Amino acid sequence: MSGSEGGDPRILLRGTSEYDRARRDATWNALLPDRFPEAIVQARGEADVVAAVRFAREQGLQVKARSGGHSWTASSIRDRSVLVDLGALDEIDYTPGAATVAVGPGVHGQQLNRALEDHGFFFPTGHCSTVALGGFLLQGGWGWNSRSVGPACLSIEAVDVVNAAGELIHASREENPDFWWAARGAGPGYFGIVTRFQLRLHRRPAAMRRSLYIYPLELRREVLGWAYEVGPRLAPELEFSLLATTPRPPGAAPGEKNTALIVNAHALMADADAARAALEIIDTCPVAGRALHRETQVETSFDELYSRSDAMEEKGYRWCADNVWTDAGIEDLLPAMDDLLTTVPTAVSHVLWYQWHRQEFPDAATSLQGNLYLAAYSGWTDPAEDERMVRWPRERMASLDATSNGTALADENLVARPARFMSEENERRLEQLRRRHDPDQLFASYLRGQAGHPPTIKRQGAS
Ligand SMILES: Cc1cc2nc3c(=O)[nH]c(=O)nc-3n(C[C@H](O)[C@H](O)[C@H](O)COP(=O)(O)OP(=O)(O)OC[C@H]3O[C@@H](n4cnc5c(N)ncnc54)[C@H](O)[C@@H]3O)c2cc1C
Numbered sequence: 001m002s003g004s005e006g007g008d009p010r011i012l013l014r015g016t017s018e019y020d021r022a023r024r025d026a027t028w029n030a031l032l033p034d035r036f037p038e039a040i041v042q043a044r045g046e047a048d049v050v051a052a053v054r055f056a057r058e059q060g061l062q063v064k065a066r067s068g069g070h071s072w073t074a075s076s077i078r079d080r081s082v083l084v085d086l087g088a089l090d091e092i093d094y095t096p097g098a099a100t101v102a103v104g105p106g107v108h109g110q111q112l113n114r115a116l117e118d119h120g121f122f123f124p125t126g127h128c129s130t131v132a133l134g135g136f137l138l139q140g141g142w143g144w145n146s147r148s149v150g151p152a153c154l155s156i157e158a159v160d161v162v163n164a165a166g167e168l169i170h171a172s173r174e175e176n177p178d179f180w181w182a183a184r185g186a187g188p189g190y191f192g193i194v195t196r197f198q199l200r201l202h203r204r205p206a207a208m209r210r211s212l213y214i215y216p217l218e219l220r221r222e223v224l225g226w227a228y229e230v231g232p233r234l235a236p237e238l239e240f241s242l243l244a245t246t247p248r249p250p251g252a253a254p255g256e257k258n259t260a261l262i263v264n265a266h267a268l269m270a271d272a273d274a275a276r277a278a279l280e281i282i283d284t285c286p287v288a289g290r291a292l293h294r295e296t297q298v299e300t301s302f303d304e305l306y307s308r309s310d311a312m313e314e315k316g317y318r319w320c321a322d323n324v325w326t327d328a329g330i331e332d333l334l335p336a337m338d339d340l341l342t343t344v345p346t347a348v349s350h351v352l353w354y355q356w357h358r359q360e361f362p363d364a365a366t367s368l369q370g371n372l373y374l375a376a377y378s379g380w381t382d383p384a385e386d387e388r389m390v391r392w393p394r395e396r397m398a399s400l401d402a403t404s405n406g407t408a409l410a411d412e413n414l415v416a417r418p419a420r421f422m423s424e425e426n427e428r429r430l431e432q433l434r435r436r437h438d439p440d441q442l443f444a445s446y447l448r449g450q451a452g453h454p455p456t457i458k459r460q461g462a463s
Contacts (some may be wrong), residue, residue, distance in 0.1 A: 002265075005045045005046065005047050006043055006046055006047035006048035006049070006051075007044070007047050007048065008044055008048075008291035009041050009042055009043050009044055009048035009051070009052070010041070010042040011039060011040075011041050011042075011320025012039065012040045012041075012042070013038070013039050014036055014037070014038050014039065018134055018314070019040060020416075021039045022042065023036070023037070023040060023083075023237050024410075025069070025312050026040065026066050026069050026074070026076065026077060026085060026378065027069045027071070027074040027076075027077060028068070028069045028070045028130070029069075029072060029319050030315075030316060030318045030319070030320065030381075031053075031075045031319060031320065031390075032074070032319055032387070033077050035074075035077050035078055035079050035081060035326070036077075037064070037077060037078060037081045037082060037083040037108070037166065038059070038061055038080065038081065038082065039055075039061075039082050039083070039085045040082075040085060041055075041082060041084050042082070042085045042087070042088065043084055043085060043086055043088065043089060043090070043250065044088050044089075046089075046160065046168055046195040046196070046386070047099045047259055047308075047386045047459060048084075049065075049084055049086070049162045049193050049195050049305060050162050050166055050167070052084045052165035052167045052309055053084075053162050053164075053193065053442070055082060055322055056081070056082040057164075057166060057430065057440075057442055059082070060428045061080055061081055061082050062078060062080060062081040062082075062085060062441065062442060062443065062444040063081060063082050063193070063442055063443055063444070064077075064078050064081050064082075064083055064084070064107070064443065064444045065083075065084045065086055065134065065193040065194075066083055066084065066085050066086065066087070066135075067086045067087065067089075067105040067106055067133070067134025067135050067330070068087070068106065068108065068130060068132020068134060068135060068136075069087075069129055069132075069133070070126075070130070070131045070132065070135060070141065070411065070434065071135060071137070071188065072319055072321040073152060073269045073413055073414070073416075074136075074410070075188040075413050075415075075446075076188075077445040078447070080287065080443050081444055084193060086104070086105045086106050086134055086193070086195070087106045087132070087363065088106060089104035089105055089106045089196075090104050090106035090108075090111070091103070091104045091107070091110060092104075092107055092111070092115045092329070092372060094115060094119070095114070095423060096119055096298065097119070097402055098201075099121065099200065099201050100119075100157060100198060100199060100201060101115075101116070101123070101132055101198075101199050101201060101202055102197065102198050102199070103197050103199060104195070104196060105132065105133060105135075105194055105195065105196075105197065106132055106133075107132065107133045108125075108129060108131065108132055108133070109123075109125025109126045109128075109129060109130075109131050109132075109133065109136070109143070109306070110129035110130070110272065110302070110306045111441065112125060112133065113125060113144075113301075113302045114303075116204065117204075117302075117351070119204075119205050119267055120203065120204050121201035121202060121203065122144070122145075122201070122202055122203075122204040122205070122270045122302070123143075123152065123155070123199060123202065123303070124141065124143035124144050124145050124146045124149050124150075124152045124155070124199055124202065125141075125143045125144060125152065126142075126310045127143065127144060127305070127306070127309040128306065128310050128313055129306035129309075130310075130315075132291050133197060134194060134197075135187070135188075136152065136410075137138075137152050137153050137156060137183070137194075137197055137199075137207070137289075138153070138183060138185070138186060138187050138188075138190050138194065138407075139151050139153075139185070139188070139366075139410055139412075140152070140153050140185050140187065140366040140409055140410060141410075142373070142408065142410050143290045144239070144266075144268065144269045144302070144305065145202070145205065145237060145239070147236050147237070147238070147239060147355075147357040148236040148237040148248060148268075148277030148357070149202045150359060150361075151185075151319060151364075151366055152199075153183070153184040153185050153186055153364060153366055154184060154361065154362075154364055155200040155201075155202070156177075156180070156184055156199060156200075157171060157172060157173075157195065157198045157199065157200050158172035158180065158197075158198035159171050159172075159179065159180060159183045159194045160169060160191045160194065160195045160196040161176075161179050161183070161192040161193065161194050162192060162195060162243070163179070163192050163437060163438075164191065164192070164437060164438040164439075164440065164442045164443065165189075171183065172198075175210075178433045179191075181363060181365060181429075181433075182365050182430060182431025182433055183197075183365075184363065184364035184365055184366060185345065185361075185365030185366025185381040185409075185422070185426075186365045186430055187284050187409035187412075187446075188409065188412075188445070188446055188447065189317050189430065189445045189446045190443070191433065191434045191435075191437050191438040191443050191445075192299075192437070192438075192443065193275050193443075198250075201224070203270065205268035205269050205270060205275075206270055206271070206272070206273070207267070207268075207269045207270065207271055207272040207275035208266070208267070208268050208269075208275070208282055208299065208300045208301060208305075209266075209267045209272075209276065209279055209297055209298060209299055209300060209304075210211070210264070210265060210267070210279075210295070210298050210300045210305075211264075211265050211279050211282045211283070211294075211295065211296045211297060211298070212262065212263065212264050212265075212293075212295045212296075212298075213262070213263040213285065213288065213291040213293070213294045214247050214259075214260050214261070214262050214263075214291060214292045214293040214294070214352070215261040215262075215284065215285075215287065215290070215291055216260060216290070216292055217244070217259050217260055217261060217341060217342070219261065219287050220244075220261055220337065220338070220415045221334060221338075221339055222285075222287045223242070223261055223263065223285060223287065224242070224285060224330075224333070224337055224353070225330060225334070225337045226284070226286060226332060227242055227263070227283045227331045227355070228289075228333065229354065230281055230284065231355040231371065232371070233281065234278070234281065234357070234364055235267070235269075235274075235278040235353060236357045237262075237267060237268050237269045237275075237278065238265055238266070238267050238278045238279065238281075239265065240264070240265045240282075240354075240355045240379065240433060241263075241264050241265075241352060241353060241354045241355065242261060242262065242263055242264075242265060242352075242353035243261075243262040243312065243351070243352055243353075244261055244262075244340070244341045244344055244350060244353075245258070245259060245260070245262065245312065245344065245347075245348070245350035245351055246259060246260070246347040246348070247260050247262055247293070247332075248311070248347075248358075249311070250307050250308055250310070250311035250368040251311065251316060252311075254346075254347035254348050255342070255347060256347065257345075257346055257347040258347070259341065259344045260292065261326055261339055261341070263282060263285070265279055265282045265447070266279075266300065266305060266421055267279045268317070269365060276297060279296070279297060282296070282359075283296065283340065299344070312348075312350060313377065314348065314379075316381075317348055317379040317380060317381060318379070318380050318381065318383070318385075318386065318389065319377060319378070319379050320377070320378045320389055320390045320392075320393050320394075320413065320416075321376065321377045321378075321393055321411040321413060322375065322376055322393035322394050322396075322397040322401045322407070322412075322413040322416065323352075323373060323374060323375035323376070323397060323409070323410070323411040323412070323413075324370075324373075324374050324397050324401075324404035324405075324406070324407055324409060324410055324413065325356075325368055325369055325370030325372070325373055325404065325405040325406055326371070326372050326374060326377075326400060326403050326404050326405060326418075327370050327371050327372075327403075327405060328372070328400070328403035328404075332403050333372075333403075334406060336399060336400055337351075337353070339399065340374075340376060341390065342379075343390070343396070345378055345380070345388070345389060345392050346378065346379060346380050346384055346389075348378050348379035348380075348390075348416035349376075349377060349378045349380075349389075350377050350379075351374070351375070351376050351377075352373070352374065352375040352376075352377070352378075353372060353374055354372065354373040354374075355371070355372060355375075355376075356369060356370060356371060356372060356373050358386075359370065361370065365383065365426050365429075366409075366422070366423050367423035367425075367426045367429055367431040368405055368406045368407075368408065368420070368421060368422060368423065370404075370405045371406070373395075373408065374397075374400065375393075375411045376392065376393035376396050377393065377399060377411070378390070378392045378393055382398065388418065391429075393413065394416045394417045395412060397413075398416060398417055401406075401419070404419070405420075405421075406419055406420035406421055407419040407420070407421050408421070414446055414447055414449065415447045415448065415449035416449055417449075418448045418449065
């Protein structure tokens with residue numbers, strides 16, 4: 001954002017080669033949607049955002065912001081709209097010693113944690129380095145150590161927002177509280193454009209250690225049964241996940257598909273002895289002796305953790321994702337997981353089993369959770385495979401519907417599989433607030449689709 005009042009935005013109109021490039025670059029996913037904004041405004045500061053919102057209103061178009069473009073469904077790219085690209089609003093305003101920071105929506109997670117490194121604080125950013133704070137925070141923000149410090153949106157103390165009248169307002173618990181409450185979880189359905197977040201910081205974990213086991217897929221029942229049993233006993237500061245994919249070290253190209261089961265645990269704690277003790281539970285799997293590979297009690301850092309996550313979800317592929325929160329019992333989970341784990345379609349595709357630690361979500365639109373977060377991600381390169389690859393996560397997650405509490409907006413795929421993503425009460429409140437603060441629906445809301453879903457992401461509301 002650098003100074004950040006703006007005043008000289010780049011405006012790209014549909015039908016030009018610059019527009020085509022900017023539209024493609026607006027999404028991290030190589031699978032481009034069949035949707036076309038009328039104009040793309042590359043904002044340099046908040047004045048540009050104000051001007052873009054007023055321009056859209058005058059033209060009878062909707063508006064949608066884009067911060068880092070990591071929405072799997074490219075929910076910012078909409079027909080009959082003005083796309084406001086906030087990537088350049090990437091200022092980090094930090095006073096050494098303070099327990100709060102102000103950031104622009106274009107700041108990437110790793111960028112923020114690097115800036116805080118020497119100051120004893122961290123922020124629970126997304127697990128991959130380039131996920132921007134804008135969309136991440138608004139949708140809930142299930143980040144590093146969120147099991148302990150909460151979803152990142154609960155650390156939003158205030159936001160600066162351009163509202164539907166094209167005014168820049170400040171919102172906090174005391175001032176314009178509707179805009180503050182909705183910023184804590186409304187995600188792609190937010191009725192404004194956030195130009196700046198004021199965030200509460202957390203003590204940086206002084207002890208960071210990790211362990212990893214790779215099991216052959218044949219041992220899935222034993223490993224999953226054990227993971228289900230130990231899950232509720234894990235320390236909140238221990239991140240624990242199972243990933244079904246073809247293992248490869250960071251930087252290595254994917255080879256032939258050979259799905260294995262990777263148990264990953266990260267202890268992010270204040271005390272080294274506590275971190276060591278918390279990780280020991282990972283060695284208790286009854287088939288640990290049959291693991292193909294193990295790395296135990298390795299000292300780690302945020303930079304290493306980001307690069308390990310980045311290796312799993314690489315840019316350049318066509319991606320499709322979907323997820324559920326669930327409290328299902330192991331008897332229901334095992335057959336469903338069997339189906340998921342044995343059908344992972346390509347070497348880069350994967351299934352995530354993430355053990356959540358339930359907590360209260362006060363004063364926030366975000367409201368769904370479950371004991372387990374399950375997500376399926378298909379990754380591929382050949383457009384001829386689009387239909388099959390888009391179908392896999394949707395169908396597999398739909399098969400878990402009966403035991404699901406709903407979906408997280410993080411890896412949502414509402415365009416392919418509309419599902420509950422908020423408590424009924426919060427969804428009702430959000431829609432009331434939208435009617436009050438954006439009666440003309442200037443801001444495009446959730447990208448909900450129909451059941452029948454074509455190969456590429458379906459255009460919505462297009463003429
Ligand atoms: C590789 C990868 C890793 C991920 N890891 C995690 C993870 O660890 N944890 C997690 O919770 N999620 C994760 N996600 C999901 C990601 O956090 C969400 O898709 C998030 O919305 C991305 O934010 P963005 O700004 O990059 O996305 P964008 O595509 O730019 O925006 C996403 C949505 O938010 C809206 N939006 C963005 N910024 C603003 C703003 N300033 N004002 C108003 N509306 C706005 C957009 O209009 C759009 O609808 C990951 C996604 C990817 C692709």
